[in-house]
Amino acid sequence: MNPFKLETKMAFRVIGFKTTLLEGTHVHSPQFSGQKTTFFKELIAGGQMASLRPYADSGYGYAAVAEEDGQIYYYAGVQSDQPLPEHAVEVHFPAGEYLILSGSGGLSRLAFDKLEDQAFGSLLTAEFEYKYSGAPIAEVLLNGDPMDAEVEVWVPVRKRNAG
Template structure:
C-alpha cells in the first residue's frame, strides 16, 4: 500500500484560477492533458506568480471540484486574501482527510500520480471511510533532491 494517513485538518480557504474540464470523467488521458495545458497556460501568462504572491505558505494546490454539474480544476493557494483574476474561493471543511504522500520528477507528474494513487488504490481499500464529494487537492509542497514532493488531500467521512 502507498504512503497514506487519515488526519484531522482545520478548515482552510483556497483562492484559485480555474477551468472546466470537458473530457468524460473516465477519460483519464484527456483529463490529464487538459490539466497540463491549463497549468502551462497559467505559467506562461504569469498568473501562477500572482497567486503565489498572496499565499500564506509555499504550497501550490491543484484543486478538483464539481460545480453546477461541471468538472472544475483550479490552480490555487491557501490564503484569506483576494485576487482580481481569481475565479473561485474554495472552502475546505474542518474534518478528516485522506493524506497520500508522494514525489515525482515534475509538478505535473506529481499531481497525476497522487490523484491516480489516491482514487485508484487507496480510497477503494479504505474500509472505514468514504469520499462523499467536495473539493480535493493535490498539494505541491517543495523540491528535495531534485524531485517535487507533496500530498493529496481528500475530505472523507466515517462509513
Template sequence: MADYMLEEKDNFIVIGLGTELTSHYTDFAGLSKEKADFWQVVNEDGRLDTLKDIAANDYIFAVNETVNNKMMHYAGVMADADSAPEGARIIQFPKGQYLVIKGEEKSSDELNNKLSAIAFGEVLTEAENFAYVGGPNTTVETGRKNGLVTGKMWIPVVEK
C-alpha cells in the first residue's frame, strides 16, 4: 500500500472559485482535462490572485466536492468566511481524522492527479480501519522544492 498518514485536524474553511465537472466520474482523462482547463482560466484571468490576497497562508487548495448532486472542483485558499469575494463558495472542512498523502511532481496538475490516484485507487480501496464517506477533499499545494511542486492530499475519513 502507498505511504500515508492519518492526522487529526481542526475544522477549517477554504474560500473557492468553482466549476462543475461534467465528465463521468470514472472518466479520469476527461476530469483531468476539465480541471486543467479550469486552473488555466483562473490563473490567467486573475481570480486566483484575488483569492491569494485574502489567504491566511501560502497554500493553494484544489477542492473536490459534490454539491446538489453535481461534481464540483474549486481553486481556493484558506481564509475567513467574512473575506469571501462575490461568487466564491465557502467550503467547510470538518474537525476530525484525515487521510494525508504527501507528494511532489513537476506541475500542480500532475501532483493533483498523482495524489488522487494514490488516495482513491490504492489507499482507500485497501484500507481496513477507515473509510471516506463523502464531503469535500482537497489537494494542498504547499510549495516548491528543487523545481518540483510539493503538496498533500487531505481526505476526511471515519473509523470502520
C-alpha cells in the first residue's frame, strides 16, 4: 500500500481545460483512465498546457475530477491565484480535510489510477473514520515527468459522523 496521510488544506483553484468523461458511474470509474490520457496528450500537443505556465503558482501539474450537475468532468491545468485567462476554465477546491496519497515511478496515469483505486477501494471503506465529501479530486504531478512520475492524489474527505 502506498503512503497516505490526512491533511487540512486551504481553498485553492485550478485553471485549465475541461472535458466530459463518458461511460462511468461515479468520479472514480475505471472507464475514465484512457479518456484522461487522451485529453491530456491533446492539450500537450496543441500547446494549451504550455499556455498556462505563466499563470502557475508552482511547477506542479494538476488535474481534477469533478461531478457537476450529474456529469463527470476532467480538468487539466495549473494551480493559480491569477485572473482567469480568457481561454481557460476553473475548478475550485474547498478548504478542508484531504486524504493525500503519494506514489512514484512509472507512467503518471498508471500511478494516479493506482492511488485512486487505493483511496476508493481500500481506504474509504465503512471502517475508515472519513468518507469522500463529493468535492473535486486533485491529481498532482510533482516532478513534471509523466514518464517517471512522482504524484499525489488529494481526495476531499469529511468525518463519517459529520453528516
